[in-house]
Amino acid sequence: MSEASATVHTTHEQTFVSKYIISFDHKMIGKQFLMYGLIMLLLGGALALMVRWQLAYPEKPLPLIGASENYLENSEVTTFMDGLWDNWLSQDSDDQNWLTKRMPVGIITPAFYNALFTMHATIMVFFVVMPILVGAFGNFLIPLMIGTKDMAFPALNMLSFWVAVIAALIMMAGFFVPGGHAATGWTGYPPLSSDPTWTGVDWGQNLWCISLIVLGVSSLMGSINYITTILNMRAPGMTLMRMPLVIWSLFIVAILLLLALPVLTSALAMLVLDRLAGTTFFNIEGGGDPLLWQHLFWFFGHPEVYILILPAMGIASEIIPVFARKPIFGYKAMVYAMASLAFLGWIVWGHHMFQSGMNPTLGATFMISTMVIAVPSAIKTFNWLGTLWGGNIKFSIPMLNSIAFVSMFVIGGLSGIFMASNAVDIFIHDTYFIVAHIHYVVFGGSIFGIFAAVYYWFPKMFGRMMNNKFAHIHFWISIVAFNCTFFPMHILGVGGHMRRIYNPMQYEFLQNFEGMNIFITLSAFVLGFGQLIFLYNAFYSAFKGKKAEDNPWKANTLEWSAPTPPPHGNFLTPPTVYHGPYEYSVPDMEEDFLPQIEKR
Amino acid sequence: MEVKRDIIPEVRLKEKFQFDGTDNAPPPLQNGDDGNNFGGFNENQELSKRNAIIAMILFLGAEVMLFAGLIGAFITFKFGAEVWPPSDQPRLPLDITTVNTLVLLLSGGFMVRALRLLKSYKINKIKNALWITLILGIVFLSIQGFEWMRLISYGVTLKSGVFGGTFYLLIGCHAIHCIGAVLWLGIATFKFNKSSARSQSLNISLAGMYWLLVVLLWPVLFIFVYL
Ligand code: HEM
Ligand SMILES: [Cu+2]
Numbered sequence: 001m002s003e004a005s006a007t008v009h010t011t012h013e014q015t016f017v018s019k020y021i022i023s024f025d026h027k028m029i030g031k032q033f034l035m036y037g038l039i040m041l042l043l044g045g046a047l048a049l050m051v052r053w054q055l056a057y058p059e060k061p062l063p064l065i066g067a068s069e070n071y072l073e074n075s076e077v078t079t080f081m082d083g084l085w086d087n088w089l090s091q092d093s094d095d096q097n098w099l100t101k102r103m104p105v106g107i108i109t110p111a112f113y114n115a116l117f118t119m120h121a122t123i124m125v126f127f128v129v130m131p132i133l134v135g136a137f138g139n140f141l142i143p144l145m146i147g148t149k150d151m152a153f154p155a156l157n158m159l160s161f162w163v164a165v166i167a168a169l170i171m172m173a174g175f176f177v178p179g180g181h182a183a184t185g186w187t188g189y190p191p192l193s194s195d196p197t198w199t200g201v202d203w204g205q206n207l208w209c210i211s212l213i214v215l216g217v218s219s220l221m222g223s224i225n226y227i228t229t230i231l232n233m234r235a236p237g238m239t240l241m242r243m244p245l246v247i248w249s250l251f252i253v254a255i256l257l258l259l260a261l262p263v264l265t266s267a268l269a270m271l272v273l274d275r276l277a278g279t280t281f282f283n284i285e286g287g288g289d290p291l292l293w294q295h296l297f298w299f300f301g302h303p304e305v306y307i308l309i310l311p312a313m314g315i316a317s318e319i320i321p322v323f324a325r326k327p328i329f330g331y332k333a334m335v336y337a338m339a340s341l342a343f344l345g346w347i348v349w350g351h352h353m354f355q356s357g358m359n360p361t362l363g364a365t366f367m368i369s370t371m372v373i374a375v376p377s378a379i380k381t382f383n384w385l386g387t388l389w390g391g392n393i394k395f396s397i398p399m400l401n402s403i404a405f406v407s408m409f410v411i412g413g414l415s416g417i418f419m420a421s422n423a424v425d426i427f428i429h430d431t432y433f434i435v436a437h438i439h440y441v442v443f444g445g446s447i448f449g450i451f452a453a454v455y456y457w458f459p460k461m462f463g464r465m466m467n468n469k470f471a472h473i474h475f476w477i478s479i480v481a482f483n484c485t486f487f488p489m490h491i492l493g494v495g496g497h498m499r500r501i502y503n504p505m506q507y508e509f510l511q512n513f514e515g516m517n518i519f520i521t522l523s524a525f526v527l528g529f530g531q532l533i534f535l536y537n538a539f540y541s542a543f544k545g546k547k548a549e550d551n552p553w554k555a556n557t558l559e560w561s562a563p564t565p566p567p568h569g570n571f572l573t574p575p576t577v578y579h580g581p582y583e584y585s586v587p588d589m590e591e592d593f594l595p596q597i598e599k600r
Numbered sequence: 601m602e603v604k605r606d607i608i609p610e611v612r613l614k615e616k617f618q619f620d621g622t623d624n625a626p627p628p629l630q631n632g633d634d635g636n637n638f639g640g641f642n643e644n645q646e647l648s649k650r651n652a653i654i655a656m657i658l659f660l661g662a663e664v665m666l667f668a669g670l671i672g673a674f675i676t677f678k679f680g681a682e683v684w685p686p687s688d689q690p691r692l693p694l695d696i697t698t699v700n701t702l703v704l705l706l707s708g709g710f711m712v713r714a715l716r717l718l719k720s721y722k723i724n725k726i727k728n729a730l731w732i733t734l735i736l737g738i739v740f741l742s743i744q745g746f747e748w749m750r751l752i753s754y755g756v757t758l759k760s761g762v763f764g765g766t767f768y769l770l771i772g773c774h775a776i777h778c779i780g781a782v783l784w785l786g787i788a789t790f791k792f793n794k795s796s797a798r799s800q801s802l803n804i805s806l807a808g809m810y811w812l813l814v815v816l817l818w819p820v821l822f823i824f825v826y827l
Contacts, residue, residue, distance in 0.1 A: 224655045228651050263669040264669075265666060280762055281765055281766070289676060
């Protein structure tokens with residue numbers, strides 16, 4: 001490792017490969033992670049829309065690629081797709097192609113449906129939100145905001161990205177192996193996942209496990225790098241309590257990653273051995289215990305959900321003071337609240353297992369610890385509100401997305417408290433209520449945090465502003481369509497609509513929900529296609545956007561004192577920090593902000 | 601609203617700060633700061649040394665969590681079972697493993713001695729301690745390997761229920777770490793001599809830390825698995 005850290009070069013001509021591909025520069029690695037996450041976002045989104053289609057129009061051909069009604073009823077070829085399907089399906093069943101095996105005539109098969117929702121969640125959690133929030137913004141922001149040239153271990157950093165790419169390729173390969181991809185839900189509960197005979201999924205599940213193990217290695221390298229950099233590479237004067245909150249959040253997340261992922265790795269290793277080497281860790285007949293997986297998975301899993309949300313919290317804490325032109329309310333309380341969230345996150349995993357037949361006393365303990373988590377969450381929320389209170393608020397695009405983050409997180413946090421109650425959870429466990437909760441915290445929280453962060457730091461990353469009009473259209477479509485999509489799921493859940501079912505219309509008591517399911521699906525399509533505006537805006541602006549100034553938002557943190565875009569090595573002169581990051585509207589000063597590098 | 605402002609005076613910044621993990625100790629300013637060497641960058645030897653040590657500690661933390669997961673699984677099985685080891689499985693060799701545990705702990709002792717001496721540049725003494733560490737480590741591994749062969753011949757395999765499965769997973773995972781650590785430490789020791797002492801001592805420290813993790817994990821595994 002010591003050798004690796006010595007490999008960074010000063011300014012010299014870089015080839016295309018060393019600049020864009022095998023880059024050691026934290027800013028380029030951050031951009032690589034951003035690209036990676038956005039590409040996977042497209043894929044994960046497409047899978048979600050297919051799931052939604054099936055739930056609203058069960059066993060009807062998908063739009064555009066499905067065969068026509070006429071073909072289904074009379075076998076008459078009328079459209080172009082009819083012709084293709086007709087041709088494909090007339091072949092021998094052995095010769096049939098990828099599509100006809102998974103969705104003949106455009107109708108999703110039950111087996112493929114299971115793979116769809118499994119991979120949707122897996123991709124979104126591990127390949128979208130984590131790479132973007134932790135990989136992209138962690139890499140881009142940490143050295144810039146603590147005032148150093150690069151990460152502690154640039155080579156390790158480069159490796160961490162490419163190992164993540166390998167993990168993604170392994171995961172993608174699962175779509176193409178016989179038996180299809182993993183189909184057990186992202187939680188991979190055995191015995192469904194440990195024994196191929198239940199699902200018929202063979203190498204799909206193996207690749208799922210292996211990919212996540214490899215991804216764990218990537219995250220391990222990243223988190224070691226982040227923690228070391230933050231502990232040891234801060235600019236003179238940048239004390240821990242002068243660090244921007246987003247750096248605090250990434251620091252805490254790196255610790256969570258470091259300690260939580262190895263536990264998942266141990267569980268995944270056992271699962272792979274069960275599948276490939278004939279062990280019986282999760283198989284009762286061999287003396288194993290399927291519940292063990294749930295314990296290990298959720299011992300990792302709950303810290304994991306904080307890995308997904310904490311950086312977004314940090315981002316909101318960064319953006320809200322800038323556009324309220326006020327110091328953050330309760331800086332220290334924010335830091336301690338994040339630390340206690342991270343700590344409490346380790347002792348609540350049982351709330352995912354209330355229905356697993358655990359000892360009721362234990363269940364009550366987990367219920368109480370889970371409810372305690374609401375306290376630091378509330379502290380953070382009220383501090384954001386306190387920052388907004390009486391501020392000179394400017395509803396810029398990053399600000400709108402940050403406020404959306406806070407609002408959606410509140411709804412998601414509140415539904416969390418419902419589910420934390422043991423008695424209530426008996427009723428809503430494994431229903432759409434859970435799905436609503438997940439999406440309010442992860443989409444409403446993390447993804448809106450990502451939007452805010454991209455809009456806010458885009459000028460520094462690419463040296464250009466994003467288009468404001470497109471950004472506003474994207475924001476309003478997203479926030480409205482998001483709520484139309486996910487709010488009704490609470491009602492579905494209370495009505496008993498199970499999650500992970502293929503066809504709700506099979507159940508008499510769910511047939512009344514057909515209209516609501518269709519409404520949700522239509523909103524989901526609006527939401528999904530609305531994201532194309534965002535992607536278009538990002539790619540267009542990266543090349544054609546208005547040139548950005550060094551400090552377009554008049555913010556204090558160090559990255560805005562660096563040139564735009566920052567050169568190799570980030571700062572022209574070594575920064576020295578004189579005070580905390582949130583000195584806005586300082587009395588008796590000409591400007592209403594005071595950059596961290598400026599002496600008063 | 602009143603804004604609290606604490607400004608570090610110029611003078612304090614010019615001091616060389618010592619990092620002690622507390623809030624008030626920013627990283628040191630580099631000597632001969634020429635603008636190419638700020639914010640703690642790699643050119644600075646001391647800094648990258650400290651980086652490497654911190655990284656190693658973090659890595660060991662992750663390793664401990666990996667073993668925690670495996671040990672957790674083992675405990676579930678062991679204390680969940682009515683009879684352990686299951687009646688159709690052979691007992692594990694307690695006597696020889698106890699001796700072996702002592703061998704490994706002794707090896708750890710010599711490692712500590714080598715690390716203590718590292719700053720003194722008494723090259724020969726350090727090298728001797730390191731070689732003894734390594735030899736004891738290899739003895740430990742050989743005895744383990746030998747015992748494994750015997751267990752396999754008695755029919756304890758990965759497939760013989762959770763008893764065999766957890767045994768090989770847990771002890772095997774430790775063995776892999778042990779082999780890796782011996783190789784790393786061996787190469788580092790081999791490279792370590794009078795002329796390279798300065799540059800290699802960091803490598804020895806890191807490998808030594810890793811070895812100590814392997815040594816200290818073992819008694820925990822021994823207590824759970826063998827006793
Ligand atoms: C006040 C804070 C929170 C509380 C009290 C809470 C509580 C819960 C409970 C009790 C469950 C299990 C419900 C069940 O399966 O029956 C759950 C599920 C879940 N929560 Fe939260 N939660 C909170 C915040 C969060 C945050 C911040 C995130 C992510 C960023 C999150 C993500 C999830 C996910 C992904 C699941 C579903 C896991 C699955 O079964 O697939 N939660 N939450
Ligand atoms: Cu949880």
